[in-house]
Amino acid sequence: MNTTRLIGKLFAPRQKALDAYATRAVALQDAVLRRLLSEAAGTEWGKAHQYAGIRSYEDYRRLVPVQTYDDVKPYIERMRHGESDVLWKGQVRWYAKSSGTTNDKSKFIPVSPDGLKRIHYAGGTDCVASYLRNNPDSRFFSGKGLILGGSHAPNYNLKDSLVGDLSAILIQNVNPLVNLIRVPKKEIALLSDFEVKRDRIARSTIGKNVTNLSGVPSWMLSVLRRVLELTGKDSLEQVWPNLEVFFHGGVAFAPYREQYRQLIRSDRMHYVETYNASEGFFGVQTDPTDASMTLMVDYDVFYEFIPMDEFGKADPTVVPLEGVETGKNYAMLISTSCGLWRYLIGDTVRFTRKDPYRFVITGRTKHFINAFGEELIVDNAEKGLEVACAGTGAQIADYTAAPVFMDSDAKCRHQWLIEFAVLPDSTERFARILDRALQQINSDYEAKRYKDITLQPLEVVVARKNLFHDWLKEKGKLGGQHKVPRLSNTREYIDELLRLNR
Structure with a gap:
C-alpha cells in the first residue's frame, strides 16, 4: 500500500x-x-x-x-x-x-503559541498539502524529511524561555509524531556550531531513506556536499534514491539552481519555494509551472x-x-x-x-543600490546574474554588491564581489553581460549608464573560495537563517569582505 x-x-x-x-x-x-x-x-x-x-x-x-x-x-x-x-x-x-x-x-521577534500553530506550522502543513495535490504519485511519507535548523539559547535565564533561530524554535516545539518522520535527531539539529553540525547531520542521515529536504539553499548545499564527500558518490540519488522534493526559502534560489541540478540529477526531483521568515509564514509556491x-x-x-x-x-x-x-x-x-x-x-x-x-x-527595503538614482533592487540583480551565468557557464556560490562613489580617477560604478562555484569563461565578459542585462531589466540603471556619464561599467571582483563562509563565521552567523546582504547602498559589508579577500 x-x-x-x-x-x-x-x-x-x-x-x-x-x-x-x-x-x-x-x-x-x-x-x-x-x-x-x-x-x-x-x-x-x-x-x-x-x-x-x-x-x-x-x-x-x-x-x-x-x-x-x-x-x-x-x-x-x-x-x-x-x-x-x-x-x-x-x-x-x-x-x-x-x-x-x-x-x-x-532583533528578537515574539513567537507566541498561537503564532506557532496558526502561522508557522500552518505554513508547513500547506507546503505538504499543495505538494501532494500537484504530485499524486508521490511517496513523500515512505521515508524521512531532512530539516535543517539553527540553534537556541536561554532568554534572560527566564524559566522555559528561549531565543534562537526560528527553525530551532519550530524543531523544538514540533509535534512528537513529526519527529518520527524527521532527521536528524533533535540534539544534532539544534547544535550551535554549524561546521560540527554539518558533519554530524551528514553522517547520521547517509543510511536513512530521505525523501524530502527543507531549509535555506546555501546551508543545505553545504550539508549535501558533505554527504557526497563522505559517501564518495557522484549524485544524491545514489545516496537517497527516493529523494523527490526540496522546500526552500530564506534566500533566492536562482544562484543555486544549477548547483542543485548537478548534485541531484533525477528528473523526478521537485523544488518548492516558500516564504517563511522569523516574523511569519507568508507564501508557498502552489503551482509548479508558476515561479x-x-x-x-x-x-x-x-x-x-x-x-x-x-x-x-x-x-x-x-x-x-x-x-x-x-x-x-x-x-x-x-x-x-x-x-x-x-x-x-x-x-x-x-x-x-x-x-x-x-x-x-x-x-x-534596506538592501538596494540607489547611490546615483539607479534604484537597483535584489530582483534585478538575481535576473541579471542568471543571464550572465547562462552566457559564460558560471555558477555563483555567493555575492554582494555596493557602489564605488568615486575612485582615484573620479569614476563612479557598481562593484560586485562574487564567489563563483564555477568560474566564468571570462570574468570581463561576465561583467559585460551582467551590465547589459541590468540595463535591459532596469531603465533607471540604463539611464545612469548612458554614455558612461553618471555610472561607468560595473566591476566584478572574484572572491576567494569560502570568503563569505569565513565572513559569516567571524560574525558568529554560520547556519540557521543567516544570509549575506546582496545589495547595499553603503560600502559597510563589501569593505569588510574585501579586507578578508586575501
Whole structure:
C-alpha cells in the first residue's frame, strides 16, 4: 500500500480550503483582522489603541501607527523579561533572533503559541498539502524529511524561555509524531556550531531513506556536499534514491539552481519555494509551472502594503490586499498573533496576479543600490546574474554588491564581489553581460549608464573560495537563517569582505 496516498487523505480538507483563495481572499483577510483584534483587545497594546471599538479596516489604520522594530522594542523587552498581555495575550516564551537594525545587532521577534500553530506550522502543513495535490504519485511519507535548523539559547535565564533561530524554535516545539518522520535527531539539529553540525547531520542521515529536504539553499548545499564527500558518490540519488522534493526559502534560489541540478540529477526531483521568515509564514509556491508564490491569506497574518515609490515619505499611501496592483513594488506590513501590529517587515514584494494573489519577493527595503538614482533592487540583480551565468557557464556560490562613489580617477560604478562555484569563461565578459542585462531589466540603471556619464561599467571582483563562509563565521552567523546582504547602498559589508579577500 502507498503510505503517502493513505496519509495524504488527511490533507484533503485543507486542499479544498486553499481553493477559496481564488475567490474569497479579501473576505478571508477581513476575518483575520477581526479575529486578531478580538483576541488582543484585552492586552496593554489593544487597550491603548482601542481595539474593542474598532469596526473597520479604516478604524484600524487610523488608530494604529505603522511600526518598526525600534518602535516595539521596549514592549518586546518587557515581554522577554516575563510580562504577560503586552502585545499579545498571555506570556510569550519564544523569541526568534534575526538580523538587527541600525541601533541593534539583533532583533528578537515574539513567537507566541498561537503564532506557532496558526502561522508557522500552518505554513508547513500547506507546503505538504499543495505538494501532494500537484504530485499524486508521490511517496513523500515512505521515508524521512531532512530539516535543517539553527540553534537556541536561554532568554534572560527566564524559566522555559528561549531565543534562537526560528527553525530551532519550530524543531523544538514540533509535534512528537513529526519527529518520527524527521532527521536528524533533535540534539544534532539544534547544535550551535554549524561546521560540527554539518558533519554530524551528514553522517547520521547517509543510511536513512530521505525523501524530502527543507531549509535555506546555501546551508543545505553545504550539508549535501558533505554527504557526497563522505559517501564518495557522484549524485544524491545514489545516496537517497527516493529523494523527490526540496522546500526552500530564506534566500533566492536562482544562484543555486544549477548547483542543485548537478548534485541531484533525477528528473523526478521537485523544488518548492516558500516564504517563511522569523516574523511569519507568508507564501508557498502552489503551482509548479508558476515561479511566484501564493500569499497565505487565512493564517493569523493581516497584510498591508506601501508602494515603494512612496516609501520613506512622511505620510505614504498604505493599502490592504484588495488595493494592490500587479507589477508594482511594495513594502509589506503585517499584523499577527505574535503581537506585531502594522509592522514593517523589511521585505519588498511584487504581485504577479490576483485570485489567487501570487507574488515574488523583490528584495529588502534596506538592501538596494540607489547611490546615483539607479534604484537597483535584489530582483534585478538575481535576473541579471542568471543571464550572465547562462552566457559564460558560471555558477555563483555567493555575492554582494555596493557602489564605488568615486575612485582615484573620479569614476563612479557598481562593484560586485562574487564567489563563483564555477568560474566564468571570462570574468570581463561576465561583467559585460551582467551590465547589459541590468540595463535591459532596469531603465533607471540604463539611464545612469548612458554614455558612461553618471555610472561607468560595473566591476566584478572574484572572491576567494569560502570568503563569505569565513565572513559569516567571524560574525558568529554560520547556519540557521543567516544570509549575506546582496545589495547595499553603503560600502559597510563589501569593505569588510574585501579586507578578508586575501
